[in-house]
Amino acid sequence: xxxxxxxxxxxxxSEGALVLLRCNYSSSVPPYLFWYVQYPNQGxxxxxxxxxxxxxxxxxxxxxxxxxxxxxxxxxxxxxxHMSDAAEYFCAVSEQDYKLSFGAGTTVTVRA
Amino acid sequence: xxxxxxxxKFQVLxxxxxxxxxxxxxxxxxxxxxxxxxPGMGLRLIHYSVGAGITDQGxxxxxxxxxxxxxxxxxxxxxxxxxxxTSVYFCASxxxxxxxxxxxxxxxxxxxxx
Numbered sequence: 001x002x003x004x005x006x007x008x009x010x011x012x013x014s015e016g017a018l019v020l021l022r023c024n025y026s027s028s029v030p031p032y033l034f035w036y037v038q039y040p041n042q043g044x045x046x047x048x049x050x051x052x053x054x055x056x057x058x059x060x061x062x063x064x065x066x067x068x069x070x071x072x073x074x075x076x077x078x079x080x081x082h083m084s085d086a087a088e089y090f091c092a093v094s095e096q097d098y099k100l101s102f103g104a105g106t107t108v109t110v111r112a
Numbered sequence: 113x114x115x116x117x118x119x120x121k122f123q124v125l126x127x128x129x130x131x132x133x134x135x136x137x138x139x140x141x142x143x144x145x146x147x148x149x150x151p152g153m154g155l156r157l158i159h160y161s162v163g164a165g166i167t168d169q170g171x172x173x174x175x176x177x178x179x180x181x182x183x184x185x186x187x188x189x190x191x192x193x194x195x196x197x198t199s200v201y202f203c204a205s206x207x208x209x210x211x212x213x214x215x216x217x218x219x220x221x222x223x224x225x226x
Contacts, residue, residue: 044155051212102154
């Protein structure tokens with residue numbers, strides 16, 4: 001069985017500060033891992049995905065995530081937050097076909 | 113490209129009414145699915161389809177029906193709406209069933225059952 005835990009339902013950062021969103025997963029097989037972003041009243045947009053090619057994955061909008069098997073983690077980071085990064089972020093795991101299991105989400109607020 | 117298109121975007125239903133949420137994709141994707149999003153719970157899979165004529169249940173299928181008569185369309189039917197079905201519904205599609213394939217989401221349908 002697969003599951004995802006996102007630590008922290010809300011994160012507040014200052015503009016220009018580091019953004020760190022934590023995601024831990026459980027999976028019985030090597031997983032595929034994803035981060036999605038959702039802007040208000042919109043659908044989900046893929047930020048990046050891990051498919052075993054490289055442990056450090058770079059995505060859109062300056063985000064990246066590192067897969068750490070020993071820690072079963074896939075944390076999302078961005079060195080310098082921008083006001084446009086305010087959104088809800090979802091970590092997801094897939095281990096069979098294409099069915100995704102999502103974390104509960106983390107809402108990011110960016111302070112000017 | 114239109115991508116994944118859902119209609120309606122907003123709907124208010126009375127308890128016991130039925131309705132259909134429409135979903136269409138123009139990317140010739142084999143896999144389509146419906147998720148519901150509730151606060152603090154992320155997205156949960158309702159039903160999915162691996163191709164025309166084939167559907168299966170996800171994590172929370174009760175109270176919903178689906179069919180897949182064409183590759184493009186995957187409607188979700190609420191048989192007798194209940195307040196517990198108040199949620200945001202997302203349709204999604206993927207090219208094939210490989211676990212690493214990108215899943216594309218529609219813009220969502222906000223449903224309120226009163």
